[in-house]
Every structure is written in C-alpha cells, then in structure tokens.
Amino acid sequence: MTAPAAVAAETGWAADPYAWAIARGSGPLFLRRTDGWLLPLEVERWCAPPDAADRTLLRRCRGPVLDIGCGPGRLVTAMAAAGTPVLGLDVSPAAVARTQRSGGAVLCRSVFDRLPAEGRWGTALLADGNVGIGGDPYALLRRVRRLLAPGGRLLAEAAPHEVDERVTVRVEDAHGRRGGDFPWARLGPSALAAAAGATGWAVEEEWTADGRRFLALAAAGLSGSLLQQPAVYARGGR
Template identity: 45%
Template sequence: MSTTDAMDAAFAGIGCWLLQPDGRSKPLAVDRWQQPPDLDDHELFLNTDDESTLDIGCGPGRLAAALTARGVPTLGIDISSEAVRQARRRGARAIQGDIFDGIANIGRWDRALLADGNIGIGGDPVKLLRRIYDLLRPGGRVVTEVARHGVGVVTEHLRLQVGRELTPTFHWSIVGADAIGNVADQAGFDLEDIRTSGSRHAAVLTSRRAA
C-alpha cells in the first residue's frame, strides 16, 4: 500500500495507524483535522492579513476553507485525493499533488502555511523551506507550526498501517521552537516571531529575497 493510498483510506474513515521507529503506534489524527478550525488555529494561522495563501498539506481543508470564506485567495495542496475532495466540499480551492510539483503563480504567493507539523514533509525542513522560498514573492512569509523548545530537529522513519497493510518507510521531521531559526536561516528566511496558543507554537518566517 502506498502512503497516498493509506492517507486516502484514513480520510475516508478507515482506521490508520502511525508506526514509529521505537515500535510505538498511534492512530492518525484525521478526526481533528476534519473539525472546524479551533481557537488555536485562529490564533496561530487565521488571525492575519488577507494575503494570498498556500496551505501546504491542507488535508480536508479546514484552514483553506476558512480563509476562502473570508475572500482570501487561497490554494490548498495535499497528496491525498480524498482530502482534496473534502477540502473542495468545504468550499476551498485545492489540488492533489506534491509541493515539489508544479504550482501556479510561482514567485507570487504572499504566504505559505505549514500547520499540524507539516514542516516535517519529506524529512528535510531546509529543502522544504527552500522550495517554498521559490514560490513566495519577495518578503513573503511562512507560518509553520513547530514543536516545543528543546526538541531541536529530529528526523524519523515512519510507516502507516491500514488493516494488515503497511506502507513503505517515509521520512518525517520534527522541528522545535529552539531550532526553527537556524533551519530558516539556511533556507533564506529570517525568524520574525514565535506565536503560542494553548500548547501549540507557530513560527513566522520572512523571506530575505530582494524585490
């Protein structure tokens, strides 16, 4: 089973488990992603100017749909066709694909969102941010959820399980609030701020690209 197939199954309501290298497992948190934005979402990602926004790893589109409802030009992107279907049903504009694939309006987006730990996509946060750097306008911003202080940068080799089927191993990174400044610097961004709401944290990064 591919990772994409497993994510499709999870968003369709079929039990999907995340298997960690140390043998621990936990259910994938799709139920939370399918809920409307909560207070933390509003404080960290939605309490902002109405700038054109890429929602990377948008899932079922709770953030993209909320921004779209406000009239903010927003595009969600996710590898799961089922997640994209649900995002569109919520009223979001969303496409199925990989952030490293072709994206419309390259170099013209004002902001990119990496909620729910999506800074970990691909297991190389610097590479991911460098890709986003190319997609943003000069001075564009990234708002990325990060882990607590003291975590540093951890890259894990994970698998998903649906029923008896397993996906191949994939790489995923966790970036702590203490490490995001260095990661951002390597990718051409300055750390502008770290916001906290409840137990969640988000870093605001500003592109150093000149106009």
C-alpha cells in the first residue's frame, strides 16, 4: 500500500460510531470484517487511566515520545503529567478533542502526514493494535523508523495470539451504526517481529502483561544520543 492510500484508509476511525463511543467513553464497539467476524474494541479501557499493562509501556518510554493513534489520550496525558515530553497523533476529531480536554498535546493528523521534529523522537508508541494502521505494517514500520532519532525505539503492541492478516473492516456499534470500509492488519508477536526484521528493526525485548503482548524495537544500524524535542510538547503544552 502506498502512503497516500494508507492515509485514506485511516479515515475509517473518524466514522460516527467511533466518535460517539469515544465521546461518551463506552461501547460496545466492534471492528467487523467483510466475512462477518467481529473484534470487540476496548473503548472503556482506552478512556480510563493507564492500567498495569499500560504502565509497563510507560516505564520504557524515553522522551520525547510520539503516541501514534493515541485515541482518547490516556497514555499521552499520563506521560505529560509525569513531565515527559509527548505528542499524540490521531485522525479522529473526537479522540483529539478528548485528549485535549485531558490536557494532552495532540495533532489531528495521520502518521503519514508531515509531522513536527521528524527524525528527532526518542520513542514511538503503537499501542492497542495500532500496528494495523493503514493495513500495511511494512509501510508503517518504515515510516516510523524515519521519525525516530538515532538511538530511538518503537514500543509496539502485538495481537495477544499468533496471527498475520490483512483485512478489510469497518467500525460498528450495537445499534447498527457503521462506518465505511477500510484496510487493517493484525499481527501477533512472531509476525510483528518478522515484519520488523524486514523493515530495518531489531527486536530488543518482548514481554507480556495482563495477557497483552509487547515488543521493543530498535532501528537496526542507528546509534547515538537522542536529540531533545522542544519543550512545547511537555506537560500537555500546545
């Protein structure tokens, strides 16, 4: 998938069912595959403070941090409150608005758009299945690699079981409201490690917390000190 196609695909998350669920902080909400299979989305967890598994991610973050697909901003606001320079990205205006109300710095923008401080981020996050953004993990991983500073890392959440699929999905709620179709991907730990290796990443660490699976990836062949991000991204400043 080309980057423009990946950008267009992300608009599925701006569909009304997703916006309504994020605005009220609760589901039920699902991704529906074209064959009818449903994946429940954890809206309540996304809208709550970070849980124990989230905190294993937060402890591994070195600023400045770019949270890609930040949703309602629980990780952004937690890092900002701790004084870590952080910026969230999301294509959903409802998610961006909720993050802003919580005091987080956030842009309503795709990861494939031009971004501030490209090549200077210390950590990038792809939590909550966001390795699926755009339906092409290889394009996404290559893009994130270009965003990081020398010595930077990507912390990515894999599917909790072994899976490697590229699918067409749409967002639906329990009332029959639905968004448009868009491409998505799901990668378990082995598939994510393989995609990482094919796009210039090395797996530094794997861990499991509360049934969730995570990988820490380093850009192979890059080393050196992290560059500092302007302080405007600290503490939720905009």
